[in-house]
Amino acid sequence: xxxxxxxxADLSAQIAKSIRDAIINGDMIVDxxxxxxxxxxxxxxxxxxxxxxALKRLAAQSLIRTQRGASGGAFVRRLSYQEAYGQHITTSTxxxxxxxxxFETACEARYALERACAPMACERRTPDLLATxxxxxxxxxxxxxxxxxxxxxxxALHRALVDAxxxxxxxxxxxxxxxxMQPLMNMITFTARSREEIxxxxxxxxxxxxxxxxxxxxxxxxxxxxxxLHLGRDVMAARAQKSGS
Amino acid sequence: xxxxxxxxADLSAQIAKSIRDAIINGDMIVDxxxxxxxxxxxxxxxxxxxxxxALKRLAAQSLIRTQRGASGGAFVRRLSYQEAYGQHITTSTxxxxxxxxxFETACEARYALERACAPMACERRTPDLLATxxxxxxxxxxxxxxxxxxxxxxxALHRALVDAxxxxxxxxxxxxxxxxMQPLMNMITFTARSREEIxxxxxxxxxxxxxxxxxxxxxxxxxxxxxxLHLGRDVMAARAQKSGS
DNA sequence: TGCAAGGCAAATGTCCGACATTTAAAACAC
DNA sequence: GTGTTTTAAATGTCGGACATTTGCCTTGCA
Numbered sequence: 372x373x374x375x376x377x378x379x380a381d382l383s384a385q386i387a388k389s390i391r392d393a394i395i396n397g398d399m400i401v402d403x404x405x406x407x408x409x410x411x412x413x414x415x416x417x418x419x420x421x422x423x424x425a426l427k428r429l430a431a432q433s434l435i436r437t438q439r440g441a442s443g444g445a446f447v448r449r450l451s452y453q454e455a456y457g458q459h460i461t462t463s464t465x466x467x468x469x470x471x472x473x474f475e476t477a478c479e480a481r482y483a484l485e486r487a488c489a490p491m492a493c494e495r496r497t498p499d500l501l502a503t504x505x506x507x508x509x510x511x512x513x514x515x516x517x518x519x520x521x522x523x524x525x526x527a528l529h530r531a532l533v534d535a536x537x538x539x540x541x542x543x544x545x546x547x548x549x550x551x552m553q554p555l556m557n558m559i560t561f562t563a564r565s566r567e568e569i570x571x572x573x574x575x576x577x578x579x580x581x582x583x584x585x586x587x588x589x590x591x592x593x594x595x596x597x598x599x600l601h602l603g604r605d606v607m608a609a610r611a612q613k614s615g616s
Numbered sequence: 617x618x619x620x621x622x623x624x625a626d627l628s629a630q631i632a633k634s635i636r637d638a639i640i641n642g643d644m645i646v647d648x649x650x651x652x653x654x655x656x657x658x659x660x661x662x663x664x665x666x667x668x669x670a671l672k673r674l675a676a677q678s679l680i681r682t683q684r685g686a687s688g689g690a691f692v693r694r695l696s697y698q699e700a701y702g703q704h705i706t707t708s709t710x711x712x713x714x715x716x717x718x719f720e721t722a723c724e725a726r727y728a729l730e731r732a733c734a735p736m737a738c739e740r741r742t743p744d745l746l747a748t749x750x751x752x753x754x755x756x757x758x759x760x761x762x763x764x765x766x767x768x769x770x771x772a773l774h775r776a777l778v779d780a781x782x783x784x785x786x787x788x789x790x791x792x793x794x795x796x797m798q799p800l801m802n803m804i805t806f807t808a809r810s811r812e813e814i815x816x817x818x819x820x821x822x823x824x825x826x827x828x829x830x831x832x833x834x835x836x837x838x839x840x841x842x843x844x845l846h847l848g849r850d851v852m853a854a855r856a857q858k859s860g861s
Numbered sequence: 862t863g864c865a866a867g868g869c870a871a872a873t874g875t876c877c878g879a880c881a882t883t884t885a886a887a888a889c890a891c
Numbered sequence: 892g893t894g895t896t897t898t899a900a901a902t903g904t905c906g907g908a909c910a911t912t913t914g915c916c917t918t919g920c921a
Contacts, residue, residue, distance in 0.1 A: 381873095381874065382874080383874085384675075387676070394710075395706065401714055407900080407901060408902070409900095409901085417875080417876085418875060418877070419877085420665060420668075420875070420876065421875065423903090424874095425672075427669045427670075427676075428673065428675065429676070432676055432706075437902065437903095438884085439883045439884065439902045440882085440884025440900075440901060440902075441883085441884050441901060442884075442885055442900075443884070443885085443900080444901065445902090451715075452711065452715070455710075455711045459704065462677075463789075465640065466788065467785070469695050470694070476783055476784065479785075480783050480786040483783075483786060484789065486732060487728045491724075491728065536728075538728075539721065540717060540721050541724070543708075544729065547704075626902095626903065627903080628904095653872080653873070662904075663905045663906065664906085664907095666903085666904065666905080668873090669903095682872095682874095683872085684911070685871075685911085686871045686912080686914040687915085688872050688912080688914090689872065
């Protein structure tokens with residue numbers, strides 16, 4: 372492991388990059404132990420504090436885990452789907468909230484991705500995921516549900532749709548798009564009428580998946596997109612008018 | 617900012633979480649300055665070293681940037697698309713390499729996502745991205761190109777297809793899927809015959825996008841998926857036989 | 862008055878040494 | 892052999908010191 376990187380960067384960043392490259396490059400395998408902090412500070416010729424800061428950077432990216440005690444140390448960590456989900460969702464959410472992504476753009480992306488896995492979901496859907504979708508639809512029909520809970524249920528239903536495709540890579544990729552949309556969706560105030568409309572479309576979608584009718588699922592998703600877009604535009608328009616007055 | 621988190625976690629992790637939540641929650645806006653390290657160590661009642669380790673964790677996630685000197689400090693960072701791309705690709709690549717994702721699963725996910733944005737790409741494609749696609753096709757036709765370069769060009773072409781949809785959220789989400797596939801694709805040895813086949817499919821795809829024929833693009837992507845899968849399976853089978861003997 | 866040079870102060874970056882805590886393994890007692 | 896104790900290695904935390912960077916203020920000069 373060498374440091375031949377950007378000399379204007381912090382030492383801890385250079386060291387982190389050096390170790391990170393070794394891990395990504397496959398020089399270190401999962402569960403392999405890194406040298407101790409003392410050894411690393413010798414190798415890189417920096418203080419232990421600097422090495423520690425570098426290791427914390429890697430820990431923040433879930434690249435390593437640390438164990439205390441004898442025969443402890445830093446170990447290359449197997450990145451689990453769950454952790455990757457979490458990081459992806461955090462990054463996606465921040466990206467959307469910090470970059471003034473329009474509701475239209477996010478909405479379009481979300482439904483395009485969902486339509487991509489709908490055919491596979493129709494083909495491979497399992498009873499448990501269909502049950503999840505039905506349960507969320509039932510929850511959405513309950514009066515007195517808060518807008519936030521309604522949105523959360525909406526996300527859960529769409530996650531079930533994605534998971535029904537039984538492709539973990541696809542689930543991982545779409546988790547960011549779907550979950551990151553939730554803060555944007557939470558801005559929408561759902562009337563009783565619009566909830567009824569959405570629940571109806573959700574039912575049609577679930578029926579299509581259950582009946583393995585990909586074309587019908589595609590149509591339902593298209594209509595859901597159009598309706599969501601319609602609701603979002605109303606909210607945006609109302610907000611724009613309010614701020615203008 | 618309070619610490620009421622998991623008491624068994626490291627202090628630096630708790631503090632990082634506390635600040636991270638404040639940022640994600642929107643309590644701190646972009647470019648807002650965090651308290652200095654000395655002030656933070658007072659507030660959280662820990663040493664400056666611990667605060668620094670926490671800040672390095674946040675820096676690793678691109679949540680903050682630091683400036684030295686007077687009126688320097690740590691600032692909430694605007695997460696750019698480019699940084700988000702980078703993190704997403706790194707995470708995706710590691711996830712695939714560490715979790716023994718089958719070539720089939722990754723391939724299926726990749727083409728499903730690409731098909732999702734093909735209709736939009738047909739609708740909105742611009743001359744510059746069409747030119748990029750043509751240029752990559754031309755590059756792929758050159759004899760003597762290494763397998764790695766051929767794969768890289770393949771990725772570039774598909775990235776152009778995705779970008780042609782002109783939806784940054786979609787581009788961001790798909791970047792991980794497409795780029796993370798490259799190491800897997802690099803394992804394939806391309807014969808002259810298979811390159812010819814792929815270039816032909818790429819040309820048909822580009823023609824479809826140029827002619828705004830979504831159905832034709834969809835078909836081309838389906839055939840490309842089938843052919844890629846075929847090539848991948850051959851390689852895997854040969855490898856399995858080799859290791860078995 | 863205007864401007865340039867230099868000093869000042871605040872903040873991060875780095876280093877060092879010390880101690881606390883955890884943990885597995887070795888040593889020991891029975 | 893088994894259970895207990897000791898020990899050593901490693902990370903976690905602390906406090907202080909100094910280096911470096913950088914904006915700002917002062918001072919001196921024209």
